[in-house]
Amino acid sequence: MVTEANLQKAIEQHQQQEDATFQWTKQWYPVAVVDFLDPTRPHAMQLLGKDVVLWRDGAGKWRCFADACPHRLAPLSEGRVESDGTLLCAYHAWRFDSEGKCVSIPQSKDKETEAKHCTNPQSCAIAYPTQELQGLLWVWAESGVQAEVESQQRNPRIIPELEENSDRAKKLFWNIRDLPYGWDFFIENISDPAHVPVSHHGIIGNRYQDAKYYDMISIRDMSTQEGFAYQITPTAPNIAQAIHDFQPPSHMRIVTNNTDGGQMILALYATPTRPGWCRHIGCQVLVKNQAGKQSQGLGFFALPMPIWLGHVLASLFLHQDMVFLHYQEKILAKQQKDRWLDAVFTPNPQDKMVIAFRQWWEKRAGGGIPWAEGCNAELPPPERDKQKLFDVWTTHTQNCRVCQDALKNINRLTVLAYILAAISLFLAVMIDARSLAISGEIFLPPLGFWLALGSGIILAIGGYLLKKLSRLFYVYEFEHAHND
Template identity: 45%
Template structure:
């Protein structure tokens, strides 16, 4: 050994690498999936399929049938709890084992073929917790053991089911979106507190009044496996309940927890997961976890979070917030990518960051470059070209980002369409009813009217007094008219709601 430790020519130790494949990835929200059919899924650019087996457990397989590689996500979940490839009818059990090859000559030859490893489909460890489906991105017996022994990223309040049941903790409905920007740009965005009052002007804070100088101080220094946590040295957006401390905690690979503690001894946790699906895209899954104080109160001004609200409303309103960042991030990623290729430097080297507001963004980028390879480890063969959407339609597309992945919203959309029809028919029926009733009423009074006219000709003062009220609509006519207007208003409201399932456009130039 020529080089001894301390030798000035000794090669520097390679930095510790983040173990991307030794973690659970939250890939979907269980209750948003239709359990009677298989669902395609992307992770690290790999095509996977999620399906629920006969024991009620979600399973995750490679999305290619071993026979001739047709996608299993185009198959069927059969009544016997097996996944059927709908091309030639091969069937698979919960662990990916082949259960049927219907073209076999004899039962014994089918049995022999089914035992072959090549006839099984690769299956990934999968589990359900806090309403999410989690997948471990390695297959095999060893991976199963490691997966069993590894806990999911999170924090105690997130996993506190008893606290939720007692009502001490409020966990809002999960939000799920496929976003048109990459995993690292998502993390960069949510570890950047400075953008909040500016980009989310009128939703959280004010772009003119709230931006200020602040410093981010490390709570947990950067490490290869555990990421980092920073807290800001002052409150960045005023709130009814003053914030006593707030921090942003990046737990790789997917979680950013933004925690705020309030003077009222309450706490909010914005729990944000980003899943690397394909280059230039990611899946966001998030919720708020609110912790009440001893008096059972939520932070002042946030009580509406615990109000019962249909989940679909949460879902269709989420883009009001998300699209405010999305309009930047999709293009920022592509600009940085292009320029860094031209200049031959890492993207963050092109940033200009004269204030400490960007500290955590830069630390995340340093962690990514130093410990995590500087790129998501896409499966070999993944096309890493970033598609640019010159046409902003995709940026505003909420159908492909969410609705098509969520059976709650699909059900709500069907309900909205049905009620649109019902209210339009009901409005017409009520209006026609009002007119008919009024006409009938007038006809029934024609004899009285004729008598009044005759009396009038004779100069009877009493008949004169009766004339103005003679044709006044009856209360029944008014009631029908009111109903018609009510149905019309409901129809107009539903007409405004429906497009939100498909598209939500946003422009900062119009957000005054």
């Protein structure tokens, strides 16, 4: 029974939460797309400056440990997932079960000694709570018994439409990428719809025609735990309302409500990995209106396509603002201003949500991310070699089994195309030589020659184009100066 005293206590507890600084480690963070992970091996990553390892146990559940064997601190991510569902350290073959308990120390004197050492708490790996929801692997950023209890009292920031309107909502493919700029600059960027037609000219809008005035109106007051939301005045005839909803620590919901009742939702996540870097995971959700008509998605990314192609094409979008966001972060750090507002000039209403975010960051979240002990919290220097900034292999492909499989198939097709091209050209030469030997005089080659020659040329061009496509799995370069 809810009494007035209980209600007042709940109000006071809520107010205490709001008055307190945002607790970065007592949160669920999306760290990976489950379908893109290779379950046969461990995966290294970072979370809030902590080195962690993701791996799937014998029960098919993904786990997260500190990436250090308790024996001699060798990284467990360099180990193996064994057939019995344990994680093996590649240094001395210590094995750990799904809870982090050490179950095997081969160098022990005997079984009794091994059992004794395995029961010692110092032999355990550090385990973080995990769960899988909506295709994402979520990790709680603290470990231990208390963390297990606290993690069960808070829910991850999932996409409610996928739970409530499963028959009307269609989720398109997840995309994931490590980006060379900080978490706060990612959130700032997606709080700023004014940049979209300019930075993403040619994909979404036109920098010369669509960079127009509009207002941003607060529709949810700022909260330490729940963030805030802004509405954009309609900017297109078929759009009734557009809402940007920031839900800390990782989620930005961008909801476009169409005049016909349909919705397009951009579900964007950002997880702070280390200083100057964040991991972005995102997808589109298209919600049908009452008549069953599906909303249009974001540009050509809503077209039917294989997941790997969507990942490759994502570089066209992500790299359009990636470089200047990387440098922007470094420029702001050089300013050494006490307040963000003292370093910038924001006269237009389109900057309202960016300003609100920086106020939340400064007043509600401590003005910075509390990186793990031992992590070098200094911002890395600007990367002047843009080839490294445009790197796709390290930031995506090497960690995505879907793209790795696609790349292998493309490479096989490339080799096959070149082999068949060489065979076709060889046949063309042989046909021409044979016709010349038979007739004894020079004349127009027979039809078989032209068919073989044409096939060889087409196959060679196909091989070349496949080779160009495979390069996009490694690097994609972009310059605004050349984007007319």
